Amino acid sequence: MRRFSGLAVVVLIVIGACSSERNTFTNRTFHNLTSHFNAFYLSDTKIKDVEAQVVANYKEDYTQVLPVFIPIDSATIKDNKAKLDSARELSSKAIDWHRISKWVDDSYYLIGKIDYLQGQQDDALNAFKYVNSRSKDKDLRHRALISLLRLYVDKLEYENANFTIDYLSKESEISDENRFALFKTLAYYYETRADQNGVIGALDRAVAYVPDKKEESRIHFILAQRYQKEGLDALAYDYYRKSLDGNPPYERSFFATLYAQQVAELNASKDLKKVRNYYDDLYKDPKNKDLKDVVIYERALFEEKQDDIPLTLQLLHQAVREPGTNPRLKGYIYQKLAEINLDEFKDFRATKYYLDSALTFIKEEDPVALEIQEQKATLDQYVFHVERIQLNDSLTVIASLSTDEQIALAENFIAAEEERLLAEARAKEQPKNPNIFNNLLAFSGKDPGASFYFDNGVAMQQGAIEFNRVWGNRPLQDDWRRRAAIFQTSTQQIPSSKPDSLAPAENQILAGLPTLESLLEKIPNTPEQIAQLNSELEESYFELGKLLYFDLKEIEPSIENLETLIQNYPNTVRKPEAYYLLYLGQKDSGGNFEQYAGRLNREFPESQYTYSVNNPDAASGNLAALESSKGYEAAYNAYYAGDFQRSRQLVKSTLEEYPLTRNTEKLLLLDIMVTGKLESRDRFKSRLESYIDNTKDPALVSLARNMLRPMLSKEELAALAPKEIIEVDSTQLQADSTAVNAGRQVPEDSPYKLNESQTHIFVIALSRSETDEAKNLLGDLENFHAANYPNARLRTGNMNMSPENAIYIISPFANAEKANEYYRKFSEEFASEGLPENVKSNAFFISIENFQTLNKSKNLEEYRTFFRTLYQ
Template identity: 20%
Template sequence: MLFCTAILTQSCSRKKDKFINRQFHALGTKYNVLYNGNIALQRGIEGVNDEFTENFWEPLPIERMDVSEDIFLPGQTKNADFERAEEKAIKAIQTHGMNIGGKEKNPQIDEAYLLLGQARYFDQRFVPAMAAFNNILNKYPTSDKINQVKIWREKTSMRLDNNVGAIEKLTRLLREEDIEGQDLADASAALAQAYLNTESKDSALAQLTIAAENTEIKREKARYHFIKGQIYNEFGKKDSANIEFDAIIDMHRQVPRSFYINAHIEKSNNFDALNGNEIEFEEFLAELEENRENRPFLDKIYYRIAEHHRHKASDSLSEVYYNKSLRKTTSDKYLKSLNYETLGNMYFDRNSYKTAGAYYDSTMTAMVDNTKPYRVIKKKRENLVDVIYYEGIAQTNDSILRMVSLPKAEQLAIYTKLAEDQRVRALEAQKAQEAALERQTSQPIMTNIDQRKSRNVRSVNGPPSISRGSQSKAIQTKNSTRNVNNKNSSFYFYNQTTVAYGKNEFLKIWGDRKLQDNWRLSSERSSMANTVANDSLTDTVVDDIRFNPDTYLASLPTEQIELDSIAKERNFAYYQLGIIYKEKFKELELAKTRFENLLENNPEDRLILPSKYNLYRLYVELGLNRKAEAMKTAIINEYPESRYAEILLNPQSELSKDENSPEAIYTKLYKQFENEEYTAVIAEAETQIKRLEGDNFVPKFEILKASAKGRLYGFEAYKKGINYIALTYANTEAGKKAQDIISNAFPVLAKKDFVANDAANKFNVIFQFENNAGEDIEAFIKTLDEEVAKIDYFDLTTSKDVYDENTTFVVVHGLKSIGGANGFAELLKSGEKDNRGRVAKPKITRPYFAISSPNYAIIQRHKNLNAYLDLE
């Protein structure tokens, strides 16, 4: 016994290079520490695989691992299993390492470092993982795991974005070393990933072929074939892609079902609709749909069937399958967004814009915010608001004008049929409602006696055993919820539906009776008899105005002014729709139709020329050269002085960018606005609004004109202009901006009450000039600037501000109090002393007034200077 103990004690030593010591530590490392560490590593890898969701809509990665960008502090880990595997590897190195004379005598330590590196790699700590793999390469070059270590090191190198270095070293490894089996598959797969990272997909295909042939893991084999199929599809080589997908299909239950189904779907996407057997293909899709094993993937199968029918122009059938796909519970948000977007596009093409908008809203809920696809759909949805608005106007007004144009007899016939249809539907709805009420009231009501009998039966059977405390709690709960449960009670007056039915029945039989004694014998008995005699569904609805055709006839406009207004509104809606379809949606056919419809309806002059020019551009883009040439000739002959004619006569001049273009004119006018040339801005803006009628730039000129009027004439003029823009251009950017100003800015701008001076911290001195007095304002400003420059204890500035058409202010800014402002102005008037102490003649003698900055803003906004001066 003592001998065995001595042998065991001696074998525990890591400093003795003896056979028994080496074997003891090697066995302990392999079958204890590393065994448990490898179990933890495999458990962690399975967790990573479980968390990873295959996205078959995009090229699959060769390795199943989502790299997170989360930052962890030293000592922190993402996965407890990898942490345990790392701890076991470190324990093996620290407690069983036998570094004697600079050489490691324990043959299992290299595997401990390999475990350490793998644990760190899957834990996404790539720099420490690289250190572990390099340690093996430096200290254990003869390790039997050396090839695996080299592969893992290059995989880690790729994670650190060193793809070029990984390609070089993996290529050398495959060329110089005799690698086979799973190691060859792993090396080839890693090299393929490096090629994919560098967009060298041709080279990646060759390596994936080697990896698929040599791997022993069916899941990996299926993955490699699927990636090859995706690459071949990208290259347009459908036959080669189908061979790869067939390889997966042939493995059937040996691979995950997701690969099997998606291989079928990808292969079906390559079906040649022109030359293929469509009957067989539809049978294949039906078989996929009916296979019970495919139920978890029906969302994607339904989508594929829907796509097939849509490409066959079977829109109704495809819509059924898109909705089937949506109804299946799925975590595939991308598929949901595809279904919603496709349905939205289908309804958009049918001109059902409200429904299309609803589908686009649903599309965005299934997309990642602020991504490019999300922004595209969002912009399309926002543009659809204008389409819905203008299409509604166009359809409604067209319907009214069409009806008004018909003879009275035809109008009466149409509205008679409409009224009769309304009456029939109302009768059917009322019958259904009363039948439902009768069924509900015919249900047996449990009386108090029945309830007592029920309780007695329960007492015979015996109540469940409960404690006294539980009984008390149950009683409290019952009392507290009694009122809530009353609405669900069978007692007549607790059921609102039966009460409503009873009231209706009373009114039908007795009429509207007063609450009084002997109400049955009252003078209203005759009305009761009439009600009973005429108690029929028809009589209850016969007086509804909806069922009288004269109601609809009376609603038709008859005055020519009103009809002209409806036609004008309809025409403008057509114009806006043409612009929206052309510019925002690139729906050229729809745009062409709207412009042509507009020109057929005798539009006002301002819409004719821009509509014709837009039609010319559409004809050119659609290849309708004969129509385009005819329209070009019409524009040049009928409007020779227009800018459109200039563009058509000299298209190379880029007239749209020269001084006559709306953009250039607006830019020039805005600079005048900044220079406070408000009168000139208003006049030129009005000229351009008339010249550019129908152009998209007109609302911008309207905004500029309203702003200039506000600066010159005050808040009321500005308010009038902004209200006009909000109503006239409601669905343009300018109209929306105007509406925002009305909602948010007007309540603040409308305030006229002056602010107390002690509530302000900035003050001004104002010198007032009359514009027609012939005074030299510029000379005064020059002198004022010279005097202000001498004041170094204030940071003062001057400006020239327009007050109204007749008055200009010269303003000194930067004073800190009302007293300081008055004192500064008096200082300017007092003059300076010369070297002999004599007071020189002051340079600034003009009258002034001091005012706080908030009050100055108010008098400029409301032009109420006299009201302010009266307060002084």
């Protein structure tokens, strides 16, 4: 019984100690031990395992300056999700089950680290802030603050980062472990801000507290790279030598030795033979078999410094073919090839394709890849137009030949391709050793390059081609089988024990050859196809000329392409802008630019480019755009007030003073609208057609088309915008408002919808001051309706749209057509004392659905733009 009682007491003590509610010494001791070794330790171990995997999976790129922190790879984190989830669960248990232990705050910190690794930045931020504000452990608070600093730098929140740095700088008793983390994080801070001296200074401080030799070796290597980048070769040499300590990975020691040799001797050496021998020795060293591409690449960079460009290119091409462990290096090699072809030869086509190759080895999210993409955007357009010109020019010439000449040309092409493929196959053959023993073994099958026919791949391929050329693709069978087959019916063919065609290996060289029929099919032979080719050529000559002038700064080729455009396509709609570009190009190169100014004035007196050449000192930039906006607004108001002459004068004076701004195309369209009021219908139509062909703004083009449609015949309407009218029956193609509406499109970014069958209302919008002056508006509207619409039962009311605007509403109208009839009569006949003319001209009608949208946004001008585009 005494033994049983003692056991019961022990059990009761243990059970009592398990309680997290009682804060006694026994309870605290129990929970401290359990939370530390059963939860915190296991969670911390799992997190460190994942961090070690991130480091192990990262491939260091020693050809570039190493990053201060190894980037966290999302794929590695995803692969270790179960381990991190387990670590989170353990940390959560340490918090929930052992609330009185001293490891609760540490567990919160681990949860913050897990959130950080998994990219949950906001959660990590909250966890680190909580630990900093709650924990009484100074070391833990410092760790949380340093982690918080790194997170702020990740998010580029430099103001918060600066505050954290300032706070930590005033803290005392920071442990060596935390000092190392702090200085390394400071180096990361300066790295993101491209502060070279800051990075070097922070890493120099970090080295004094580095926890292990491997990390010390890496930091020394980074310092060496940065000193070398700054041109401090002596310091770079010292740090490269220091980075060899601590048993670094072989690849790092290789680069450290190579770069140390460069800064010490190779770059300064006048003995070129000695330098080249050094690279040759590195290349031959068996230990460097996986780094041969690096050796050749570094040798190429050395030869580039000696201005030996042909040898540099040769070495770079060799480096691409050499084995290596770093795929990104291949990308850098192609990038260097692109750079040389651009700088030395102005070969934009080769540059584009080398950059394409570089991107196949560099990840999309890499900053280098983003830089290449930006550089390549213009080159992609250049190559597209150059290759389209080459192709379409060739096809146009071939299309002009007779059928016999086309066939002969296609046959010659196929023959030339056969020869090319044969030459490539021969080049791949191993060189033969004319040794007597090889001759003795000719029939043994031991020598793949022997003269025996069936041991020589090229001979077999050539024989297959010759057989195919002479006999066609016939079954491979004995002569007696062929003769016997003549006497057999098609249903009694003798099965052959041999294959019906050449073996795949024998026919491989022929697989890529086009047939005569497939080549002839590609030759354009209809007027429509020829017209398409010429349309593409016209576009490409123009775009290429523009690209060469503005983006590539190549004036002479730009002039050449634009003059070809004018010569080959004298009726091109792009002629005004082409003349203007030729004017600029000739002016820059000291040529006869006056001739193009004269042509613009003679042929296109109303073009914006004519205004520009006539006013070479006209203002440009944001200020000009602002002033031209004011001119456009004044001209627009004059137009809608019915003062068309004044509107035209304002448009002309604005274009003369500010000829090329973002408002130019709007001003030109307004001038055309004035033409519709003051000049003939044919003149109005002609100007609209020219505007549609030359304008780039799709919204303005759509507006111009809406103006043009009522003046077009059924056939012209169908041809105007075939992409807009896909299926139109005969009832839709009438020269009335229904036909006009058929091709209208609502702008993509508009919140409004076109629903003409819906009930509409008519709206007059006034400012507060205008409302006060138009005191008789409601009464005048009632009288207007009684006189003109006695049976329509129209209702009139008003409401406040916004603090600035009141609106008068006339309703209902069964559909848009009825509302439009009222709008026309209102515009022509309605008058009210005190009502400004511009308010009357700015009135509009709107569907019930769209009015609900307008009432929410309160943006009257946005709807007016929709109204003018779709209804007027």
